Amino acid sequence: MTYRAMASDVLTQQTMGRGLRLPFGSYTKVSQIDQLDIIAHQSFKELLETENVLVEFGLEDAAPDPDKINDQIRAAAQNSADFNPSQSSSGSLMKKTSEKTTASNHTSNVPTNAFYPAMQNPINKKGQLNSGQPSIAQPSLLGSVGFASIEQSGIFDDDQQGDLTIETVSRNPSYAKVTYLFPRTEVKLGKVKIDLSKITPEEIRRAAERVTSTGDVLLRKEIIAALGSGIRVSDTESAKVESTPIDFDHAKRSLLQIVMNQGKVPATEGMKNFAKSYLVKRFMEDAPIDHWTVKSLESADRELKTLIDNFTSDCLRKVSEETEIHPLKMPTENELRLPLGDQIHEQIDKRGEFIPNRFYGDWHKSLFLAESFDSYTGEYLLAKLLDTSPHIIWWQRLHVSYGAYVYYNAKDRYYPDFVALDDTKTHWIIEGKDARGRDDELVQKKRRAAESVVVQLLGDERFEGQPWGYLIAYEDDICSSDSWSDLKAKSRPVTTSS
Numbered sequence: 001m002t003y004r005a006m007a008s009d010v011l012t013q014q015t016m017g018r019g020l021r022l023p024f025g026s027y028t029k030v031s032q033i034d035q036l037d038i039i040a041h042q043s044f045k046e047l048l049e050t051e052n053v054l055v056e057f058g059l060e061d062a063a064p065d066p067d068k069i070n071d072q073i074r075a076a077a078q079n080s081a082d083f084n085p086s087q088s089s090s091g092s093l094m095k096k097t098s099e100k101t102t103a104s105n106h107t108s109n110v111p112t113n114a115f116y117p118a119m120q121n122p123i124n125k126k127g128q129l130n131s132g133q134p135s136i137a138q139p140s141l142l143g144s145v146g147f148a149s150i151e152q153s154g155i156f157d158d159d160q161q162g163d164l165t166i167e168t169v170s171r172n173p174s175y176a177k178v179t180y181l182f183p184r185t186e187v188k189l190g191k192v193k194i195d196l197s198k199i200t201p202e203e204i205r206r207a208a209e210r211v212t213s214t215g216d217v218l219l220r221k222e223i224i225a226a227l228g229s230g231i232r233v234s235d236t237e238s239a240k241v242e243s244t245p246i247d248f249d250h251a252k253r254s255l256l257q258i259v260m261n262q263g264k265v266p267a268t269e270g271m272k273n274f275a276k277s278y279l280v281k282r283f284m285e286d287a288p289i290d291h292w293t294v295k296s297l298e299s300a301d302r303e304l305k306t307l308i309d310n311f312t313s314d315c316l317r318k319v320s321e322e323t324e325i326h327p328l329k330m331p332t333e334n335e336l337r338l339p340l341g342d343q344i345h346e347q348i349d350k351r352g353e354f355i356p357n358r359f360y361g362d363w364h365k366s367l368f369l370a371e372s373f374d375s376y377t378g379e380y381l382l383a384k385l386l387d388t389s390p391h392i393i394w395w396q397r398l399h400v401s402y403g404a405y406v407y408y409n410a411k412d413r414y415y416p417d418f419v420a421l422d423d424t425k426t427h428w429i430i431e432g433k434d435a436r437g438r439d440d441e442l443v444q445k446k447r448r449a450a451e452s453v454v455v456q457l458l459g460d461e462r463f464e465g466q467p468w469g470y471l472i473a474y475e476d477d478i479c480s481s482d483s484w485s486d487l488k489a490k491s492r493p494v495t496t497s498s
Contacts, residue, residue: 024341167343169336169359169370175394178367180427181327181462182419183453187407188322192315194264196271196279199311204279207307208286213296243293248284251292251300255280258304264312280304321410323453327462330419332402336368344370347384351376363387371397377475378432379417386420386430389484395420408449416450422484426467426497429454435476447472451494458496469495 027034259275260267283304289296336359338344344361348354354376361370365387373379379397386395396419398404405413406429418430429450437443450470457463471493481487 028340166340167338169338169344169361169368171331171334172363172365172367172369172394175365175367178394180330180419180421182330182404183325183406183457183460183463183468184328184404185407185413185449185453186324186326187410188324189410190322194266194312194315196259196265196308196311197274198315199279199307201282203307203311204282205286207303208283208300209288210299210303211287211289211296212299213289213293243295245291245293246297248292251297252276252280252284254297255283255300255304258301259308262305262308262312264316265308283307323407323456325453325456325460325462328402328404330402330404331367331396336370354380365392365394367394367396372399373397375432377479378434378473382418382430382432382473382478385478385481385487386418386484391423391484393421393423406446406450406453408446414446424467424497426469426495428469428471428493428495431470431472432478433472433474435474437472437474443472454494454496467495467497469493469497 023033256272256276259265259279260272265271283300287296287300289300292300338359342359344359347360347362356374357372359370359372360380363369363371363383366383371383373383383395383397386392398416398418400415404419405415407413416429416431418428418432420428420430422428431447431450433443447470454468454470457466457468471488471491473487473491477487477490481490
């Protein structure tokens with residue numbers, strides 16, 4: 001409820017009226033759901049002090065004797081325990097009662113436990129409250145008003161009245177003992193290590209052979225003086241000259257600096273010794289240079305830098321992503337609990353009848369007698385295909401709560417839709433997708449990760465002798481397939497079965 005005062009009586013009535021509605025049409029025996037909490041302030045207090053509360057709520061015709069009920073409300077206010085707001089640590093005028101109101105065979109929008117606003121007493125003969133100590137209305141009497149008025153108003157039909165129960169879905173008796181291990185994965189990044197000793201002699205030689213020893217070029221310009229035109233400069237033929245020579249040690253120090261100044265190369269003493277004693281030495285020996293010049297050193301610097309850049313970049317691209325498999329025993333539970341008030345519905349044949357997350361049954365080959373789905377063509381029709389195919393032994397819908405996931409990088413994972421066992425004894429991880437997923441990079445990344453896991457199972461002793469496969473079923477393929485065999489032929493799955 002709002003903490004701010006409501007100037008509008010209609011808004012106050014609407015707020016209280018909405019709060020008095022039971023969310024599920026009946027008591028759930030969960031106090032947080034069954035009760036209405038009101039932090040009292042002036043607008044709620046004034047509303048309950050009005051001469052005819054039922055009229056204010058538009059229920060003057062809902063009860064057989066409104067005056068008698070109004071008297072009960074005022075009697076509740078008069079007889080309730082006093083409440084001193086100054087003793088409240090929060091400063092709010094509120095008190096939680098412990099009484100509970102019950103009534104058999106009735107549905108009510110009035111909660112069993114509630115916070116009610118403070119009201120003045122006593123009540124005079126005109127039904128008006130006099131000034132006095134504030135008190136709290138008893139919820140048992142106010143609750144009885146709700147039971148009488150709501151029941152008489154006919155808001156609920158008879159078949160809606162009664163206790164709501166939570167329905168459960170049992171295991172299919174035909175597959176009650178079926179269990180299997182799902183290859184749940186975790187991806188860990190290996191440590192990046194730049195080790196220049198991994199550069200092969202052949203790579204060093206190819207880089208060194210590209211070093212050139214051409215001379216420098218002297219650009220020449222001609223100054224032309226013409227009578228009456230002044231002086232102008234004109235380009236003329238350039239001249240080739242020898243580049244400035246440098247000594248071998250100077251060239252070696254320069255190349256060593258090139259290596260160690262690469263930000264990706266570890267600046268350790270050992271790496272420096274390796275670069276000086278082997279890498280740079282081998283590079284200079286393989287270079288087609290008789291004597292070093294400024295020009296040839298520029299070329300050597302460029303080629304050596306390219307060699308180191310390419311090597312370190314390749315190392316970073318090859319950061320090892322180690323996929324670890326942690327088998328998950330499935331199914332993780334032996335019954336499914338439907339949301340409160342939900343029930344199992346018969347299977348449907350039209351898209352327009354489909355409601356996401358509704359439970360449909362009965363299934364013949366599902367591990368559970370009823371299942372829910374997120375989409376019609378991507379999941380529901382796929383389930384029907386699996387259920388009717390003669391080559392499928394059993395299938396299970398994978399809900400997120402089961403924790404059956406596959407990581408497609410070190411931090412992101414996805415949850416496939418189904419696992420099925422076919423008559424070749426192959427376990428299939430199946431994903432239903434929109435047809436646009438064929439060109440979706442994220443969808444394809446998930447597919448590649450799952451396919452990689454299937455192949456990895458070949459070397460896992462925990463899955464020895466147990467073929468696995470991964471199939472991504474696009475909606476258009478599902479709709480055009482009459483059987484599991486048709487779908488496999490169109491989907492080109494990855495499998496380890498022979």
